[in-house]
Each structure stands twice: as structure tokens, then as C-alpha cells.
Amino acid sequence: MMRHGINLKIAGTATAAGSAASGGALRAWIAAVAVLVLVVGALMPIGTASAAEVNVYSYRQPFLIKPLFDAFTRQTGVKVNVVFAPKGMVERIKREGRNSPADLILTVDIGRLHEAVQAGILQGVQTERLTGNVPAPYRHPEGLWYALTLRTRVAYASKERVQPGELKRYEDLATPHWKGRICMRSSQHVYNVGLLASMIAHHGEAAAEEWARGLLANQARKPQGNDRAQVRAVKEGECDLALGNHYYMGKMLQDKEQATWADAVRMVFPNQADRGAHINVSGAGVARYAPHKAQAVRLLEFLTDDLAQRMYAEQNFEYPVKAGVPWSGLLESWGKFTADDLPLVDVARNRALAIRIFDRVGFP
Secondary structure (H helix, E strand, O other), X not given: OEEOOEEOOOOOHHHHHHOOOOHHHHHHHHHHHHHHHHHHHHHOOOOOOOOOEEEEEEOOOHHHHHHHHHHHHHHHOOEEEEEEOOOOHHXXXXXXXXXXXXXXXXXXXXXXXXXXXXXXXXXOOOOHHHHHHOOHHHEOOOOOOEEEEEEEEEEEEEOOOOOOOOOOOHHHHHOHHHOOOEEOOOOOOHHHHHHHHHHHHHHOHHHHHHHHHHHHHOEOOOOOOOHHHHHHHHHOOOOOEEEEEOOHHHHHHOOOOHHHHHHOEEEEOOOOOOOXXXXXXXXXXXXXXXXXXXXXXXXXXXXXXXXXXXXXXXXXXXXXXXXXXXXXXXXXXXXOOOEOOOOHHHHHHOHHHHHHHHHHOOOO
16 A cells, blocks of 8 residues: 555565564564554644634624534535634734634625735635636636625615616716715725725726715715614605615514614615626635635635525525525515626725725715
8 A cells, every 4th residue: 555655565474474483583573564654654644633624714793604604514524613703803814824723714895805815814726616606706816715795785765755766876876966865874884985996996086086075965964873774764764865785675674673674765776777786795715824725625615606605695685606596585576686797806906095085075
């Protein structure tokens, strides 16, 4: 048999042992075999006991992803250990350096993926399964990260005070028609930064800054709260239109109190006659010094494949990144829409400029 190129075939050893005339010869033969066994043991791959596990550092809350990891373990036998780190993940992994136990880094928003790239804590991986599952606009060209789900920035429009078709494009949000009618969270939140970054990519810096000024002028109140709080403000008449991620509609419908907020609005997917609605993602990449790289790649492939993609759609109300995966009934009820296929690396590289523009126009 072969172990790491060493031939351990021991021909005729039984005969040699049986014909040994003295106990000393027999003891010498046993000692020689023992040495070979020790050599083989030393050359065997280490860590085989831990090869059946993978360590995930996650920005996503554990309850959102645990069902996916449980399904992966059932399918593969690989245990998933999760470290939930909503803040300071990049800094932590940089401090850990080569000793970091992180195998896979899981996050939300293209901005956080870009931060991980800039910090040098990811390594490129490319497999046929990954590139087949994830369209090119939604993965890093060098395989440093892959989108797992798609989320779009929609308008939540009052059913009573906004007519169907009254809002058609993101660009319209900066026109005088919406003066004093819009609610949104802080401009510095990653979701709004991503939206402005996409406007920069499509229209250039000057036009994007003018749009930001117009959007600020149309605010009904000082930006505050989260995305769901904006929908509540529409329901309560503080504004007619709010910006928010689409999946919050599903989350609100699951909550008895918040369901009344959701019932007061309709979702509008902007720019359906041209480039499509702005897309952001949740995504993941393999850590630079992953101690279980093979298992990390295996988990990443699983998360982009049919079963996990269906689970995302059904449990978290996010759109599958893999084409052809059925949407949940609730997603279907919101209707089909055209998504902006702007490469997310273009959005990512404009984020710093987007933050500066929001600052320049005095957008809270």
C-alpha cells in the first residue's frame, strides 16, 4: 500500500519471522515494523477528526441561517460552527491573522463584502458549481465572494395617497412632485449608500449629487428608524412613500401589529421600463487562512444550490440568486420584476464617494 509516496509493501515478512533462529532476530524484526508504523503515523494527514466541521463567521443572525446549516449537516455530515459577529468582524479576523479559525465569512450588503476584500481577509475560489449557480454581476470576478440571495430596494407607497404608476423611477424621487412626501432611514445606512452608489455608476458623480439634494429636499421628516419604521410612518400619514428593502414586507406580514402597516402600502419596483430595480445581496467568501478550506467551499456551493436557495426564499423572503429556483408563494404574489444587472463590484467601488456626497449635501 502507498502512503504519501512511501512503499510499505513488506514481502515475505511472515516467512522471515518464522525462520528466525533466535529471539533476538525476532525482536529486531518487530522493532523494525514498529518503526515503520511510527513513520506512517507521522506522515498521515493531521486534523482528520476536525475535517468534518467548518467555522462560519457571520453578520447574519443565527436564527436566520441555522436551518440552512442544519440541512447542510444532514446532507454532508459536516458540522457547522457559527460565530455571530454583527460588529468588528473584519478587525477581529485581521487580528487573528494566520491563526484565525474562520473558514467562511457570511455577511449582508455588498458594502461589507467589499470591506472584507479591501482588508485582504478573503481568498479567491472558483468552481464550476459556483460560477454556474451565481450570475457574473453577483460575484467577484476573482471569486473572492459570491452572492447568496438578492434583495431589492423598493418604494412602499400608500394605497390611499399614491396612485398606481405615480412613481416609475428612482430618479423621480428627487422631483418636486414628491416634496414633503418621502420617509427613509439615515442616508449613512449601508442600504441607502448602496442605492446612491448605483446612481453614481449609472449617471456619474454630478448627477448623483443633484439627485441626493433633491431626495433630501423631499423628506417629510428627519431620517430616522429602520426600514419597517418608514412603512409605519406611511400608514400613520406622516409621509406617502418610503424606501425599504423588499423582504421587510414579508417580515411585517408575520407580525400581528406590523401586518396593518404592510396592508396600508403597495410595493413599487422602480425603473422597470429601463435598467431595473437596484439590487443588493447577502453573500459569502472563503477566509484567507481557512483551516478547513475544502469544507468551506463545499458549504458555499451548498448555499448557492437549489435546496438552500429555496429555503432562503421561503424562510427569509429573499430572492434566489440561482436562476430557475422556484420563488415562494409570497414572493410570487408580489409579481415579477426586472433587476438591475449592474455588476456589484461597480456599486462597491462607488460606496466611499456615495458617503461623501451624502455628507456634502447635508443628508442626515
